[in-house]
Amino acid sequence: MHRWSRLFVPTLREAPSDAEVASHKFLLRSGYIRQLGAGIYNYLFLGQRSLNKIIAIIREEMDTIGQEFFLPALNPREVWEPSGRWTGMGDNMFRLQDRKGADLCLAMTHEEIMTEIARRELRSYKQLPQIWYQIQTKFRDEPRPKSGLLRVRQFTMKDSYSFDLDAAGLDRSFDQHDQVYRRIFTRCGLRFVSVDADSGAMGGSQSQEFMVYTDAGEDLIASCPVCGYAANVEKATSRLDPVVEMEPTGDGMPELVSTPGLGAIADVARFFQILPASDIKCVAYMALRRGQNGAPESWHPVASFLRGDHQVNETKLMGLLGAAELRPMVAEELELFLHAPAGFLGPVGLEPAATPLAQGLTVAVDHSLTERKNMVAGANKLDYHLRNVTAGRDFRWTIAGDIRSVLEGESCPCAGCSGRLVVGKAVEIGHIFKLGYKYTQSMGATVLDPNGKEVTPIMGSYGIGVERILTAAIEQSHDDAGFWLTPAIAPFHVVVTITNTTDPTLLAAGESLAAQLDQAGFDVLLDDRDERAGVKFKDAELIGIPFRITVGKKIAEQQVELFTRSTATSIVVPLADVIATLQPLVFPNPSAA
RNA sequence: CGGGGAGUGGCUCAGCCUGGUAGAGCACCUGGUUCGGGACCAGGGGGUCGGAGGUUCGAAUCCUCUCUCCCCGACCA
Numbered sequence: 001m002h003r004w005s006r007l008f009v010p011t012l013r014e015a016p017s018d019a020e021v022a023s024h025k026f027l028l029r030s031g032y033i034r035q036l037g038a039g040i041y042n043y044l045f046l047g048q049r050s051l052n053k054i055i056a057i058i059r060e061e062m063d064t065i066g067q068e069f070f071l072p073a074l075n076p077r078e079v080w081e082p083s084g085r086w087t088g089m090g091d092n093m094f095r096l097q098d099r100k101g102a103d104l105c106l107a108m109t110h111e112e113i114m115t116e117i118a119r120r121e122l123r124s125y126k127q128l129p130q131i132w133y134q135i136q137t138k139f140r141d142e143p144r145p146k147s148g149l150l151r152v153r154q155f156t157m158k159d160s161y162s163f164d165l166d167a168a169g170l171d172r173s174f175d176q177h178d179q180v181y182r183r184i185f186t187r188c189g190l191r192f193v194s195v196d197a198d199s200g201a202m203g204g205s206q207s208q209e210f211m212v213y214t215d216a217g218e219d220l221i222a223s224c225p226v227c228g229y230a231a232n233v234e235k236a237t238s239r240l241d242p243v244v245e246m247e248p249t250g251d252g253m254p255e256l257v258s259t260p261g262l263g264a265i266a267d268v269a270r271f272f273q274i275l276p277a278s279d280i281k282c283v284a285y286m287a288l289r290r291g292q293n294g295a296p297e298s299w300h301p302v303a304s305f306l307r308g309d310h311q312v313n314e315t316k317l318m319g320l321l322g323a324a325e326l327r328p329m330v331a332e333e334l335e336l337f338l339h340a341p342a343g344f345l346g347p348v349g350l351e352p353a354a355t356p357l358a359q360g361l362t363v364a365v366d367h368s369l370t371e372r373k374n375m376v377a378g379a380n381k382l383d384y385h386l387r388n389v390t391a392g393r394d395f396r397w398t399i400a401g402d403i404r405s406v407l408e409g410e411s412c413p414c415a416g417c418s419g420r421l422v423v424g425k426a427v428e429i430g431h432i433f434k435l436g437y438k439y440t441q442s443m444g445a446t447v448l449d450p451n452g453k454e455v456t457p458i459m460g461s462y463g464i465g466v467e468r469i470l471t472a473a474i475e476q477s478h479d480d481a482g483f484w485l486t487p488a489i490a491p492f493h494v495v496v497t498i499t500n501t502t503d504p505t506l507l508a509a510g511e512s513l514a515a516q517l518d519q520a521g522f523d524v525l526l527d528d529r530d531e532r533a534g535v536k537f538k539d540a541e542l543i544g545i546p547f548r549i550t551v552g553k554k555i556a557e558q559q560v561e562l563f564t565r566s567t568a569t570s571i572v573v574p575l576a577d578v579i580a581t582l583q584p585l586v587f588p589n590p591s592a593a
Numbered sequence: 594c595g596g597g598g599a600g601u602g603g604c605u606c607a608g609c610c611u612g613g614u615a616g617a618g619c620a621c622c623u624g625g626u627u628c629g630g631g632a633c634c635a636g637g638g639g640g641u642c643g644g645a646g647g648u649u650c651g652a653a654u655c656c657u658c659u660c661u662c663c664c665c666g667a668c669c670a
Binding site: 010012013014015016017018019020035037038091092108109138140142143144146151152155156157158159209218219314325326327328427428429430431463464465466467468469497499500501502503530531532533534535536537538539541550552553561 | 594599603604605606619620627628629630631632661662663664665666667668669670
């Protein structure tokens with residue numbers, strides 16, 4: 001039992017002005033955290049207590065499939081060299097030097113260290129599979145920390161790594177994580193979804209993110225309400241409705257039309273009296289190719305083309321091209337590679353490179369364009385467009401593929417599904433994905449298979465953002481007065497509020513009840529402060545504790561009030577029944593207690 | 594990194610434009626009254642106005658530089 005009168009719970013009546021999102025405001029107001037610097041936070045008593053409970057759940061569930069390690073956050077440069085990530089991580093990694101001038105870094109993740117252990121220790125297929133995990137502080141020099149604990153430079157991550165003999169084994173490890181993650185997030189009281197995700201720069205195949213819908217999130221999720229399809233928009237696809245082609249004009253061949261000052265899609269469409277879908281949009285990039293060692297190798301010009309009403313999806317484009325980085329061309333580069341300014345760029349007359357990021361200009365075309373005809377496109381000449389532009393006949397490309405972002409309302413990509421996609425913001429709380437051989441291969445980890453042949457184990461990598469669980473929980477369960485956590489992750493199960501501590505009867509009754517609850521296994525916070533009742537009620541409702549028992553006037557009839565924070569309702573309970581009433585509410589699943 | 598905004602007591606902010614030596618509410622301390630929805634009265638403590646330089650008789654206020662934080666776009670748990 002903890003007595004509030006002796007705790008440090010610095011609640012704030014008003015939120016500091018630099019807090020924007022709900023979770024940030026409430027974490028500060030409730031005295032869970034305090035900021036130390038951009039993306040760096042102190043966790044105070046209540047915050048740490050809640051995070052500890054989250055960690056305990058993660059640990060308990062992870063122990064059913066894996067073994068807990070604890071690896072150093074401080075890593076020598078050498079460990080990060082073979083995978084190419086010492087350079088590959090770029091400015092996102094914190095780096096430092098020791099007194100001898102040797103390079104070190106603060107680890108952002110631990111694939112290399114885990115693989116290093118595997119490389120040195122694993123000899124035989126009989127030792128596989130292995131699942132190793134840790135709960136550790138991670139450091140990332142985020143370009144832009146924001147939104148309280150949502151995007152920070154130091155945070156706690158549960159990261160695990162699986163080593164399997166073959167792809168089928170990896171499938172099992174992946175699936176085990178999927179199941180365990182679902183249990184963890186469910187026990188933490190989160191309403192979450194799992195979505196297909198891009199496997200990104202880490203390399204690998206299947207990739208799945210666990211997301212919590214909230215406007216504070218930074219990811220966009222496309223989902224189908226009919227069939228349940230869900231994917232990060234970085235990855236999501238859709239079926240496009242057929243486009244009614246324009247009738248050709250004149251001889252049907254590309255015709256130069258003066259369009260002075262009409263650089264914007266909307267202006268061009270209005271001028272030609274066409275829909276934006278019949279205008280070709282060009283977005284030009286410089287794309288970086290990296291070598292085997294992760295070092296930047298060369299920049300290549302890329303012209304991407306898509307429908308005027310579509311947006312480029314840079315993640316998809318990078319994936320299609322095999323590019324490591326993408327940045328928009330500047331005006332001089334547009335002039336140099338395309339000989340025209342933005343607004344008048346088009347595919348006609350370009351000479352596409354033979355393969356992506358080879359010598360010359362890489363022309364990438366969205367596949368919504370490859371069968372189209374009689375479109376309008378920039379003429380690669382200031383103040384001119386072309387009409388009657390037909391794919392294949394009038395222009396060619398290096399590569400065609402899906403390089404656009406889906407839009408809300410488009411048809412679900414699933415075969416036979418009639419649903420329309422809905423797009424919503426979400427925050428990522430966990431990520432599981434199949435790494436493949438990237439690390440085991442580059443670092444030379446091998447085992448002998450049953451035939452005595454050397455084989456490279458296949459890896460998976462799985463992360464959970466601990467603070468993000470807390471943040472997401474607050475985002476999805478708050479009101480004007482504060483927030484509420486599920487009992488399993490709340491710093492306390494119940495707060496016993498004595499309305500007036502100067503009344504010896506009330507004080508004694510509250511003390512006694514709190515002690516009984518404590519004895520019965522509840523985490524109890526006794527509000528024995530010499531404050532007015534209103535102050536105590538406000539505080540209790542602010543700080544995330546799911547239940548409050550008010551010890552007040554009704555004590556004369558041996559009764560108290562039980563207030564349920566999530567519903568903001570209270571019931572009168574006889575003193576003798578408090579424990580029995582609270583038991584199923586706090587411990588709904590006996591095995592989870 | 595590019596674009597926008599803000600730094601004045603613990604918190605929210607006023608004062609700045611139009612220089613004259615810092616203020617309110619909340620919080621805090623003491624005493625008293627009060628005690629089921631962020632009380633009241635009286636008294637009190639606390640700020641080199643982010644930092645440096647400059648202009649001026651005089652700078653929170655004007656000028657230059659700088660640091661930090663927040664928000665919007667490229668990264669990720």
